[in-house]
Amino acid sequence: MNDRIVLTYHVSPEDFTRAGEASSDVKNKLKQMGVSPSAVRKVAIAMYEGEINMVIHANGGDITVEITPEKIVMILKDVGPGIADVEKAMQEGYSTAPDHVRSLGFGAGMGLPNMKNYTDDIQIDTKLGVGTTVTMTINL
Amino acid sequence: MTVQQLIDSSGFSPVNAGGDARDRAISGVYCCDLLSIAMGHAPADCAWVTVMANMNTLAVAALADVACVVLAEGAALDDASAEKAKLQGITVLSTDLPVFDAALRVHTMLR
Numbered sequence: 001m002n003d004r005i006v007l008t009y010h011v012s013p014e015d016f017t018r019a020g021e022a023s024s025d026v027k028n029k030l031k032q033m034g035v036s037p038s039a040v041r042k043v044a045i046a047m048y049e050g051e052i053n054m055v056i057h058a059n060g061g062d063i064t065v066e067i068t069p070e071k072i073v074m075i076l077k078d079v080g081p082g083i084a085d086v087e088k089a090m091q092e093g094y095s096t097a098p099d100h101v102r103s104l105g106f107g108a109g110m111g112l113p114n115m116k117n118y119t120d121d122i123q124i125d126t127k128l129g130v131g132t133t134v135t136m137t138i139n140l
Numbered sequence: 141m142t143v144q145q146l147i148d149s150s151g152f153s154p155v156n157a158g159g160d161a162r163d164r165a166i167s168g169v170y171c172c173d174l175l176s177i178a179m180g181h182a183p184a185d186c187a188w189v190t191v192m193a194n195m196n197t198l199a200v201a202a203l204a205d206v207a208c209v210v211l212a213e214g215a216a217l218d219d220a221s222a223e224k225a226k227l228q229g230i231t232v233l234s235t236d237l238p239v240f241d242a243a244l245r246v247h248t249m250l251r
Contacts, residue, residue, distance in 0.1 A: 016195065020200075105173060105174060
């Protein structure tokens, strides 16, 4: 593996049919690099949840994935509405997803909790009306 | 039991047989329709039984590394989703059975 690989993705707003493409691409690349299946699965799950959140809540955004031999860092940046109450949003079962999103099978209030559970570190930097940056780290 | 054996013996209809994925051994059965719960809890290599049949079901199936998807209650993929299953080599089966009965059938075959 090279010392440092950076992948960047743009997430389209409100496009549920394409949501997950960035996560799938990262998953495939990590597999090719020989990253352990359990780490690949963690990255895939955490990143997909983040990607879906951007589609549902934030008019899309941009994702940067940094891969080094020690760790994988995912930075998900949007200019959406921001998260009013991060503590609540981190609670399992709490969701502000609209009905049309729930009808697709989302809105269980597990997005951020999954992101926390499947990563070694998660930092949420959010400001109402400005946007949110979520930084997730998985140690290898 | 491999995915191919499930296809051959379950009586479920193959929507997409899946490529190399058919040699995968199925580790167990998992049932859930809420995608984020399935994402967080479906064990790798399981047969995932759900009535949620859309593009996102396939994304979750691929990312959570399940062995195959069983669509219960006659739930059906639209053409674009079926095409995606084919492209990504995700095995998808369908049945008119309710979720519990479909899962029980897989479970019984695994024993």
